[in-house]
Amino acid sequence: MLIDRRLLRNLDYALLGAVAIAVLFGCAMIYSATRWNIRLTAGNPFLYVKKQLVAVALGAAGSLVILTVDYHYLERFSKWIYVISLVLLASVFVLGTRTKGAMSWIRIGSLAIQPSEYVKIGVVVALAAYLSEQDDLSDLRSFIVPALIVAAPMGLVVAQNDLGSALVLAPVFFAMMYAAGADTKLLLTIVGAIILVIAPLSYVFLLQPHQQMRIKVFFNPGLDPRGFGYNVTQSVIAIGSGGLFGKGYGQSTQARLNFLPEHHTDFIFSVIAEELGFFGATAALAVLFFIVHRGYSIAQEARDRFGALLVVGLTSVMLVHVFVNAGMTMNVSPCTGIPLPFFSAGGSSLMSMMISIAIVQNVYMRRKKIIF
Amino acid sequence: MMNRRRTRSDRRLRVFQIFALCLFAVLAGRLWQLQIIKGDYYERRATANRLALVPISAPRGIITDRHGEILATSRMAYTISAVPQEFSDREAEVQLLSELLEMPVEEIEAKIAGQTEGRYGVPYVPARLIEDAPPHILVRVSEHRVELPGVIIEEEPYRSYPCGTLAGPIIGYVGLINQEELASFAERGYRSRDRIGKSGIEREYEQYLRGQDGVTEVEVDSLSRPVATVGAEAPVAGYTLVLTLDGNVQKTAENALQEQLAKLQSGKYKGAKAGAAVALDPRTGEIIAMATEPGFDPGWFVPRISDERWRQVSTGVSGLFNRAVSGAYPPGSIFKPFTAMAALEAGVADLTETVLCSPSVSSRYFRKRCAIWSSGRTHGRQNLTEGMINSCNIVFYELGGRLTADQMASAAKNFGLSYPTGLRFTPMEASGAVPDSSVRKFMPGELASYAIGQQVTVTPLQMAVAYGGIATRGLIHRPHLVRDAISADGSVVEQFAPEIMRTAVLSERTWDYLHDSLSQVPRVGTAAYAFQGFGIPVAGKTGTAEVPPGDPHGWFVGWAPVDDPEIVVAVLIERGGGGGSAAAPVARRIMEAYFHSPDR
Numbered sequence: 007m008l009i010d011r012r013l014l015r016n017l018d019y020a021l022l023g024a025v026a027i028a029v030l031f032g033c034a035m036i037y038s039a040t041r042w043n044i045r046l047t048a049g050n051p052f053l054y055v056k057k058q059l060v061a062v063a064l065g066a067a068g069s070l071v072i073l074t075v076d077y078h079y080l081e082r083f084s085k086w087i088y089v090i091s092l093v094l095l096a097s098v099f100v101l102g103t104r105t106k107g108a109m110s111w112i113r114i115g116s117l118a119i120q121p122s123e124y125v126k127i128g129v130v131v132a133l134a135a136y137l138s139e140q141d142d143l144s145d146l147r148s149f150i151v152p153a154l155i156v157a158a159p160m161g162l163v164v165a166q167n168d169l170g171s172a173l174v175l176a177p178v179f180f181a182m183m184y185a186a187g188a189d190t191k192l193l194l195t196i197v198g199a200i201i202l203v204i205a206p207l208s209y210v211f212l213l214q215p216h217q218q219m220r221i222k223v224f225f226n227p228g229l230d231p232r233g234f235g236y237n238v239t240q241s242v243i244a245i246g247s248g249g250l251f252g253k254g255y256g257q258s259t260q261a262r263l264n265f266l267p268e269h270h271t272d273f274i275f276s277v278i279a280e281e282l283g284f285f286g287a288t289a290a291l292a293v294l295f296f297i298v299h300r301g302y303s304i305a306q307e308a309r310d311r312f313g314a315l316l317v318v319g320l321t322s323v324m325l326v327h328v329f330v331n332a333g334m335t336m337n338v339s340p341c342t343g344i345p346l347p348f349f350s351a352g353g354s355s356l357m358s359m360m361i362s363i364a365i366v367q368n369v370y371m372r373r374k375k376i377i378f
Numbered sequence: 379m380m381n382r383r384r385t386r387s388d389r390r391l392r393v394f395q396i397f398a399l400c401l402f403a404v405l406a407g408r409l410w411q412l413q414i415i416k417g418d419y420y421e422r423r424a425t426a427n428r429l430a431l432v433p434i435s436a437p438r439g440i441i442t443d444r445h446g447e448i449l450a451t452s453r454m455a456y457t458i459s460a461v462p463q464e465f466s467d468r469e470a471e472v473q474l475l476s477e478l479l480e481m482p483v484e485e486i487e488a489k490i491a492g493q494t495e496g497r498y499g500v501p502y503v504p505a506r507l508i509e510d511a512p513p514h515i516l517v518r519v520s521e522h523r524v525e526l527p528g529v530i531i532e533e534e535p536y537r538s539y540p541c542g543t544l545a546g547p548i549i550g551y552v553g554l555i556n557q558e559e560l561a562s563f564a565e566r567g568y569r570s571r572d573r574i575g576k577s578g579i580e581r582e583y584e585q586y587l588r589g590q591d592g593v594t595e596v597e598v599d600s601l602s603r604p605v606a607t608v609g610a611e612a613p614v615a616g617y618t619l620v621l622t623l624d625g626n627v628q629k630t631a632e633n634a635l636q637e638q639l640a641k642l643q644s645g646k647y648k649g650a651k652a653g654a655a656v657a658l659d660p661r662t663g664e665i666i667a668m669a670t671e672p673g674f675d676p677g678w679f680v681p682r683i684s685d686e687r688w689r690q691v692s693t694g695v696s697g698l699f700n701r702a703v704s705g706a707y708p709p710g711s712i713f714k715p716f717t718a719m720a721a722l723e724a725g726v727a728d729l730t731e732t733v734l735c736s737p738s739v740s741s742r743y744f745r746k747r748c749a750i751w752s753s754g755r756t757h758g759r760q761n762l763t764e765g766m767i768n769s770c771n772i773v774f775y776e777l778g779g780r781l782t783a784d785q786m787a788s789a790a791k792n793f794g795l796s797y798p799t800g801l802r803f804t805p806m807e808a809s810g811a812v813p814d815s816s817v818r819k820f821m822p823g824e825l826a827s828y829a830i831g832q833q834v835t836v837t838p839l840q841m842a843v844a845y846g847g848i849a850t851r852g853l854i855h856r857p858h859l860v861r862d863a864i865s866a867d868g869s870v871v872e873q874f875a876p877e878i879m880r881t882a883v884l885s886e887r888t889w890d891y892l893h894d895s896l897s898q899v900p901r902v903g904t905a906a907y908a909f910q911g912f913g914i915p916v917a918g919k920t921g922t923a924e925v926p927p928g929d930p931h932g933w934f935v936g937w938a939p940v941d942d943p944e945i946v947v948a949v950l951i952e953r954g955g956g957g958g959s960a961a962a963p964v965a966r967r968i969m970e971a972y973f974h975s976p977d978r
Contacts, residue, residue: 185390243427246412246420259428263599284413288406295402302394314387318394329401336408 013073016371021300025348025363028293029356032274032349033058038256039270039277040351046270054270054351061353065360072364076372080365081312084135088155091128094121095162102166120354122163122171127362129159129175130319133182138312143188149196152183169217170342174326176200181322182315185305224340234341237273240266241335245279245287252283270351272343276335294328294347297363304370313369320362429608430502430598433569436589437535439616441549441579443625444664444861448540450549450580450676452615455536456511458519458529459504462490463603465528474525478518479508502598504530509681537573539677545628547670547700548621548859550578550804551679567591577698579619579859580676581804586863586871589616617871618864622664630971631655631669634964635949639671642954647929649953650960654701654838657947657968660846660937662876663855665801666945667968668839670705672697703807706835707950710923711769711904711957712933713790713831715848715892717777718762720789722888726780729891732759735772743775744823749922766895767903769920771830778829779822786828787814792882793844793854795836800856800879810836832924842948843879845935848896849917849943851889852882893917897940900962905934908962914973915940918947918965920957929953932960938969945972 033055041051050056080087098121101112111118133155142148156179163172184193209221219234227235227242244260253259258280261269269277279287301321308314324347331346333339345355412420437452458479465471472490476483486507493505508515511531519529537552555563555574566585568574574588575581592613597606635653642650657667674697678687691697699705721727735748735757748771750757757770765773778786790796796812812834820828827833836844839857847854856877863872884892897917900909904920918936925931932954937946947965954960 181394185387185394187386187390240427242412243420243423245409246416247424248413249417249421250414259424259597263428263597263605265424265427265600279409279413284409287409287413291402291405291409295398298398298402299395302391302398305394306388306391311387314391318391322394325398325401329405332405333408336405336412338404338408 013371016373017367018300018304018370021297021304021363021367021370024293024296024300025360028290028297028348029058029062031278031290031293032346032351034255035274035278035281035349036270036351038258038281039261039274041256042262043264057353058351058356061356062360064353065357068357069360069364069367072361073368073371075368077313077316077365077368080131080316081135081138084132087128088132091121091125091132092159092162095125095159095166097121098166118354120352122166122168123354123358124361125159125163126175126178126323127320127358127365129156130178130182130316130323133179134312134315134319137182137186137315138310140186143183143186144192145189146192149183149188149192152179168343169213170330170340170344173342174323174330174344177326178319178322182319185315185318186311220341224337227337237267238334238337238341241273241276242337244273244276245336248280248283248287250284252279252281252286255281257281271345272331272350273335274349274351275332275346278349279335290349291328291332294324297348298325298328301366304366304373307373308369309373313372317366317369320366323362324359428597430596430604432503432594432596434592434594434610434613435534436591436613437615438537438552438573438589439587439863440618441587441621442618443545443621443623443628445625446620447625449545449621449623449625450537450539452535453538454533455509455681456516457506457532457534458508458511458515459506459532460486460490461504461528461530461604462494463501463528463601468528471526471528474522475507475519475529478522479515481507501601502596502604504532509534510536537676537680539675539680541625542677543673543675544625544632545621545623545668546676547673547697548578548623548668549676550580550582551576551674551676552580553679553682575804576679577804578676578700579621579803582802583619583860583863586617586619589866590614615866617866619860620862620864621859622659622666622861623668623859624666624972624975626975627657627667627968627971628669631657631667631964631968632671632673634967635669635671635951638951638954638960638964642951642960647953647955647960649928650951650955651695652701652952653950653954653961653964654705655947655949655964655968656702656838656842657945657972658842658846658857660849660853660855660943660946663843663846663857663879664861664876665857665859666972668702668859670699670701674698700803700805701950701952702838703801703803704805704837705950706808706810706837707931707933707952708923708925709831709834709836709841710921710931710933711771711831712841712845712919712921712935713834713836714766714769714774714829715896715919716790716793716795716844717774717781717786717829717831718766718895719884719888719892720781720785721777722762722891723789723884724781724785727762727777729762729887732761733765733770733773733776734759735770739772743772743779743826746771746775746823746826748772763891763895763898766919767898769899769904774829775826778826781825781829782815783820783825783828783833784814786825787812787834790834790844792880793847794880795834795840795844799839799843800877801839801858803859807839808837810834810840831921838948838950841933841935842946845918845937845948846943846946847880847882848892849937849946852884853878854880854882893940896936900936904956904958905936905962906958908934908958908966912966912969914938914969916966916969918962920962922956925953929955932957934958934961934965936965938973945969 037055040047040054047053156175160172160175223229223235227238244266260266261277278290305314305317327347330339330344334341347359441450442448472486490505494501552573553576555572575584592611595609596604597608599605639650653671655669658665674691757768760770760773790812798807798809856879858874860874862870865871899905900916916936916938917940921933923931932951934957935948937943947968949961949964951960
């Protein structure tokens with residue numbers, strides 16, 4: 007027996023159930039969104055569901071392995087994990103392929119992995135390990151090392167032209183700093199400075215024209231409804247036209263007739279809202295909220311500081327993904343290529359989320375000394 | 379120490395829960411806003427996204443003569459079109475098409491691009507390559523259907539005129555709607571590629587003839603490729619119009635005009651190239667025949683007229699000019715009945731008095747002459763009746779001297795001259811001119827020429843209507859060309875009933891005089907030769923209107939039978955010479971055709 011039975015008894019089954027519901031819900035919507043699109047599925051309506059289920063199986067296997075290992079090993083090997091993450095990320099420059107302008111994939115045979123999805127976990131582990139050692143985070147100097155830990159992978163992801171994925175790490179950094187006890191005033195000052203000073207400056211000096219356009223379109227989707235504003239415009243139409251009860255499962259017009267692009271990946275939430283209406287969409291949000299809620303609860307119950315910070319970090323990654331993705335479909339947040347956790351089609355995203363959940367469960371299982 | 383840190387950490391982790399809840403509330407709130415509050419709006423946007431409406435042309439209404447003979451109808455034409463999204467191998471298919479259609483590849487590509495690409499492109503509407511494709515090309519394309527998945531053959535109603543030039547200028551023609559028409563007809567649902575009546579009945583009764591286009595609702599994807607047909611509404615054909623025209627009489631009128639013009643041209647009158655004839659029923663105003671030469675075949679305009687044909691009908695003696703309704707000509711002697719009635723009603727002339735017609739009296743009439751003098755003869759002493767029968771100018775110069783311009787003008791206007799007759803037709807009829815003292819002052823010499831119809835202008839239609847008024851002793855009907863409008867389901871939508879436009883009041887003595895004198899014209903007067911042996915009593919008047927330089931216009935207007943008028947005919951031959959020789963024979967043939975018709 008690889009895992010102790012008593013450890014298994016201590017799993018958070020409510021969290022496990024919520025994740026299972028989210029993944030199955032996602033598969034059902036992926037099927038609905040792709041089965042019409044012969045160009046995408048090459049005649050096999052279950053193609054994307056199959057791919058998703060393979061990722062589930064791989065993710066489950068990985069999760070089992072993680073559950074057997076005490077999460078404190080992560081702390082012990084955090085430096086190695088961090089370095090491997092950076093190397094993996096850097097390897098994209100050598101081995102990577104380019105999709106939709108962003109170079110973030112590595113192809114190994116027929117398998118394509120997106121290192122940036124996994125690197126988020128590595129960064130959280132490293133940051134949690136570092137912060138768990140720090141008692142005093144009250145002055146600016148104490149922010150330097152944790153900021154660098156996050157900035158290095160962020161820089162690499164930005165260099166791969168995937169600004170959206172990189173920026174996800176910023177709120178996660180602040181969340182973990184806050185959880186680690188950083189001075190609130192200092193944190194707020196830094197966040198304020200970023201929003202009011204650094205963001206506008208970098209918009210003007212650092213962003214490329216197409217990235218600037220994304221931001222402009224966020225504030226005014228009608229600016230370029232056939233170009234940069236197209237996705238969001240069509241997504242808002244899809245969601246709005248769903249109404250209270252939706253058009254019915256498989257009955258979307260925006261997705262089926264291809265007005266809504268990327269409807270099985272980035273815009274799966276729009277398909278849910280169009281086909282299942284307000285009820286279906288809030289149900290999906292409720293499941294995701296429950297997962298996040300359980301995550302932060304587990305952080306509270308963690309046996310030690312490293313466990314708590316680890317779980318806060320991983321949960322925050324999920325929260326940011328959910329908000330940025332679902333927000334994007336409704337023009338609440340700018341358009342980025344960030345998937346909806348557990349729902350969007352895509353192996354790397356799903357597996358990294360399952361691994362994150364496994365780590366959270368790991369922390370939960372070992373919240374107290376196992377009584378023999 | 380450890381405990382304090384734990385509680386602080388706990389408090390901070392609770393902040394995370396609240397923060398997460400807030401973010402989810404924002405998302406749920408936005409969902410509510412989009413789906414519940416603005417749901418209807420976005421549903422409309424989604425529907426507009428996915429549904430495209432492809433119109434199906436409705437056939438135009440049929441036009442028949444009074445006996446039901448079809449003058450205009452619709453036939454099915456086949457249009458070969460391309461749907462570029464459906465090409466499997468565009469280059470090869472366009473190449474094959476080019477061979478089958480005998481059309482260069484560049485032309486095909488240009489036509490496809492024009493319809494489906496660019497800012498105004500409508501990709502789900504097929505690009506039309508050949509309209510009204512000839513049968514041999516249709517067969518060739520059909521044989522290669524399998525190799526040409528991107529090519530479709532569409533059926534479309536086209537106008538067809540089985541009788542060719544018969545009544546062509548009356549029926550008018552149909553053409554593509556132009557920008558101005560589109561602007562004024564847009565609210566009635568016309569679109570930029572619609573066909574619309576351009577002249578004649580086709581234009582005047584456009585609203586009746588135009589059917590209700592059908593529509594196919596097509597679901598399209600984001601690239602505007604048709605995915606499925608969602609709904610369809612069948613087109614409804616336009617109304618059938620039953621004209622008052624009698625096809626046989628019409629045909630005779632046109633033939634008689636053509637033959638007469640040919641005869642005159644081959645003889646003395648080289649300039650006799652155009653003419654018009656109107657035959658109507660004075661009891662109702664129904665137009666039995668209306669001919670104008672030269673004419674045209676409305677079929678020349680389907681689907682569009684060739685440049686060569688267009689030059690032919692639009693330049694020189696134009697076939698597009700309807701002389702019967704739009705041509706205003708000096709009437710010459712056919713005006714004399716109005717002068718006579720003015721004199722009799724004013725009491726300035728007496729039926730018993732006589733006037734001497736002789737060159738010796740010319741000085742009394744401003745050196746004006748009587749037409750007969752050129753042959754070396756004179757009319758001698760004439761009373762008013764003889765003056766009418768022989769069309770003696772001297773008699774009417776005398777009357778003109780006793781009358782004012784206003785008196786003659788009002789007699790003519792009483793019968794509708796100078797006013798539109800009220801015929802519904804496009805283009806709008808000419809109204810001619812009957813000037814009086816309000817227009818200008820007339821010198822005595824001009825009054826003399828006024829009396830013989832040289833100071834006014836009239837249309838052949840006006841003359842037919844006015845003489846109809848003389849024939850019926852004062853009832854002047856509005857002339858009309860359409861009897862009934864019948865809808866596609868066979869019910870009569872509208873009947874065009876006879877309508878009295880005006881009544882002319884004259885004394886019985888004057889009516890008797892007019893009927894007596896005019897009925898002798900075809901018997902013993904200026905039209906006697908033309909009506910020799912005609913079995914039915916005819917009343918009428920010839921006219922020879924001077925239009926220097928060149929030969930005069932020849933006129934004849936008359937009705938039959940004299941006492942029970944059924945038909946009034948007005949004939950004008952431009953530059954045809956004397957009315958008795960140029961116009962009267964045409965009128966006789968029209969009357970013959972009418973009275974020989976078994977079901978007149």
